[in-house]
Amino acid sequence: MELNTGHASPAEPARQSKGTSRILMYSHDTYGLGHIRRSRAIANALVAAHSHASVLIISGSSLAGSFNFAPGIDFVHVPGIAKSESGSYASANLRLDVAEVTAIREALIRQTAESFRPDIFIADKEPAGFRGELVPSLKLMGNMGTRRIIGVRDVLDSPEIIRSEWHDKGAIRVMTDHYDDVLVYGTEQFYRPLDGIPMPAEMRSRIVYTGYLRRSVPGGSSGVRYPRSTKGPFILVTTGGGADGAGLIDWVISAYEADPQIPLPSVITFGPFLSNAQRAQFLERIDRLPKVDAIVFDPKIERLMNRASAVVAMGGYNTFCEILSFDKPALLMPRSRPRQEQLIRATRASALGLVQMLLDPIEQGEPTRDPMVMAQALTALRDQPAPSLVSPPGLLEGLPSIADYVAPHIAGREPTDSVASIGLGG
Known part of the structure; x- marks a missing residue:
């Protein structure tokens, strides 16, 4: 007599509880907050559109639990990996070398896929995962009948760098062999990554x-006490996670030090990854400036951005989505190392009239940043038009489009007209 354990073998189609659908998401999270914030937005949209869906997110972010997630979403946390500005990797917390940590992550990801048995799998940006850690799970889920989707942001890096990097990592072969769909979270008219x-x-x-x-304004309190200046018009200065934002913050502070007549005050969000030493130095200078305030981190920064009159940022994907969503005049100072992603996005957005851009003089080889150049740019924000005046139709339809696109694979129905209207691009 054969014992029935109640578990399907890896080669069998996934068996789900009656009336439920399961979506597994992967966010490798080796730098900053971008990947988990993008995954959060997509997961919230999926459970809102499909009331029977459960979304499980595999993440290495230490701050994943700080964000606002809808019912129906949970996490599997894998050991974190830290990426330096030079592009090298190390274990974020464990006293193990990166190869050992990667092996642990790979095993946890595979165990999660085998236990959860998803209908749909969505990976963020990296087809093979960090150092190929996804490949065993991709093969397993292929045998289960899982629909495997790779989602990429509007800009990855320069074409030459991405071609070389993905070739060296085997990512092109993995994408070709193990994925059913490729979603680009942008428009073909803006950029083809x-x-x-x-x-x-x-x-x-x-x-x-x-x-x-x-993006929308999340409900509930952020738990952050906002400065008094947020009750009137102000400029929000945000650097995302903050690990690479010290240059922008320094330039903004120096502008107010040089020109007290800048019309709008600024509220600077340092980000959780700005070093304590840099934060202390900035706060000492800010304390002497009546038109500058600061907070460390706001997991519901959409609330603050919605209040702001204008935004100064570096040009990461999530911040760009928020600038467009809340229709804020914006000034971007993109970084160009270790990736050109922000520079490409900001340059394209500036050319389209969606934002204004300032290049970092130090990254261009200059010895210093001129405070008055930033002061003039901050002053100009007061009269800069909102992005909606030049935004093309359909620019911000990503979340409902994704929810509709996956619908046939979790609910057995055809895509709606909004999906058909997306079109295919190459």
């Missing part, structure tokens, strides 16, 4: 541009 990657025509035909991910 995969043009530099050689791939079969059949795979290129699977690329779908969803539009950008619209």
